[in-house]
Amino acid sequence: MTQDELKALVGQAALQYVTPGDIVGVGTGSTVDKFIDALASMPQAVAGAVSSSVRSTQRLLACGIPVIEATEVQHLSVYIDGADEIDHRGHMIKGGGAALTREKIVADLADRFVCIADESKWVQTLGQFPLPVEVIQMAVPQVMRRFAALGGQAQVRAGVLTDNGHPIVDVRGLAITDPLALEMEVNQWPGVVTVGIFARHRASVCLLGTAQGVRTHTF
Numbered sequence: 149m150t151q152d153e154l155k156a157l158v159g160q161a162a163l164q165y166v167t168p169g170d171i172v173g174v175g176t177g178s179t180v181d182k183f184i185d186a187l188a189s190m191p192q193a194v195a196g197a198v199s200s201s202v203r204s205t206q207r208l209l210a211c212g213i214p215v216i217e218a219t220e221v222q223h224l225s226v227y228i229d230g231a232d233e234i235d236h237r238g239h240m241i242k243g244g245g246a247a248l249t250r251e252k253i254v255a256d257l258a259d260r261f262v263c264i265a266d267e268s269k270w271v272q273t274l275g276q277f278p279l280p281v282e283v284i285q286m287a288v289p290q291v292m293r294r295f296a297a298l299g300g301q302a303q304v305r306a307g308v309l310t311d312n313g314h315p316i317v318d319v320r321g322l323a324i325t326d327p328l329a330l331e332m333e334v335n336q337w338p339g340v341v342t343v344g345i346f347a348r349h350r351a352s353v354c355l356l357g358t359a360q361g362v363r364t365h366t367f
């Protein structure tokens with residue numbers, strides 16, 4: 149199966165976590181695009197979706213799924229999103245699509261985070277994928293120096309501003325052995341909007357697309 153087919157497989161499989169008539173939290177990315185397509189084909193529709201990006205909002209609306217502002221919702225039963233990496237404890241790196249801040253906000257509303265990913269995302273230790281960090285522009289040089297002090301090589305993502313209007317710094321060379329500690333540390337740095345480590349908001353379930361079918365990990 150191609151990577152695209154694996155993404156479609158887990159996008160479809162995620163429907164088992166969606167209750168008709170409910171409001172669902174929706175992440176961002178090519179895997180989530182497949183989930184949105186599957187959502188649109190549900191015989192009994194959802195009431196709507198809280199979206200984590202302009203990209204997903206546009207796709208949801210194009211599929212006829214009502215989009216509800218996060219500010220209008222107090223609680224979601226489920227949030228469904230992809231990941232750039234996920235480890236055996238459900239910790240993730242996210243933000244390859246630059247939507248990490250809104251993703252964490254919507255994930256925070258949900259009881260359960262269902263991660264959908266193809267098996268290339270499954271890792272022993274986080275950090276092979278460059279760690280995305282959304283940073284307020286004036287703090288970028290200082291944040292990059294702080295990562296250098298930790299042994300990382302930080303680079304501003306060229307030509308990209310997030311939906312919130314901020315640059316993304318991508319950090320290579322970090323072996324993230326304690327994701328929760330690094331998330332807490334980096335979140336304290338002035339000017340950091342969101343670090344793309346999802347440890348406090350780790351996955352509850354991962355649906356992993358493999359050549360043998362969907363492998364389910366529960367954390």
Ligand code: 5RP
Binds near residue numbers: 177245
């Ligand atoms: C966007 C994300 C995505 O979930 C992550 O980049 C995975 O994307 P894809 O499903 O396209 O591989 O965090 O900010």
